[in-house]
Amino acid sequence: MLALPPVCRKLVPEAGRRHEGKQDMLRLPKVVMVGGLAAYALLVAFGNITDYGSNFAFIQHVMSMDTTFPGNRLMYRAITSPALHQIAYCAIIAGEAMTGIVLGIAAWRLWSARSDARRFARAKGIVALGAALAFLIWFVGFLVIAGEWFAMWQSTTWNGQESAFRFVASFLLITVFVMMPEHETGE
Numbered sequence: 001m002l003a004l005p006p007v008c009r010k011l012v013p014e015a016g017r018r019h020e021g022k023q024d025m026l027r028l029p030k031v032v033m034v035g036g037l038a039a040y041a042l043l044v045a046f047g048n049i050t051d052y053g054s055n056f057a058f059i060q061h062v063m064s065m066d067t068t069f070p071g072n073r074l075m076y077r078a079i080t081s082p083a084l085h086q087i088a089y090c091a092i093i094a095g096e097a098m099t100g101i102v103l104g105i106a107a108w109r110l111w112s113a114r115s116d117a118r119r120f121a122r123a124k125g126i127v128a129l130g131a132a133l134a135f136l137i138w139f140v141g142f143l144v145i146a147g148e149w150f151a152m153w154q155s156t157t158w159n160g161q162e163s164a165f166r167f168v169a170s171f172l173l174i175t176v177f178v179m180m181p182e183h184e185t186g187e
């Protein structure tokens with residue numbers, strides 16, 4: 001067996017540390033981005049709780065379809081029950097809060113596992129769960145149900161499709177980046 005010259009023996013451990021440093025340089029932004037998503041979802045939920053009336057009016061108008069095109073044939077879909085408006089709004093707030101909590105836990109787990117490639121890879125699973133919750137709220141809830149079922153797209157006043165799309169795009173793009181391996185071994 002060949003022995004490495006002393007100069008090479010010193011370089012090999014250093015090369016390993018440099019490679020690990022590059023992995024750390026990718027892990028830290030992933031932790032920060034997931035933490036940012038968590039903060040965003042929690043702030044949205046907090047804002048909806050502390051300024052309940054502002055966005056409740058949005059839910060009322062969208063579900064009542066009172067600002068859609070006059071005489072449209074989709075009005076049979078309108079829900080005008082104040083109780084159902086309250087239930088829908090509370091479900092949205094709960095979903096936003098749950099998204100923020102799950103992503104906050106994910107950020108903590110990623111942070112705790114940042115120095116161990118295998119643990120870090122396993123911790124990414126909860127990020128996917130948080131992203132799925134965000135997808136349910138802002139894509140299914142706002143783009144599919146509000147946008148299409150309640151024809152929110154027809155309203156010039158109560159149309160949140162552009163905002164919802166920005167939220168969905170942000171959550172999904174960051175999730176794709178986070179789920180990517182940090183190095184060539186696929187962990």
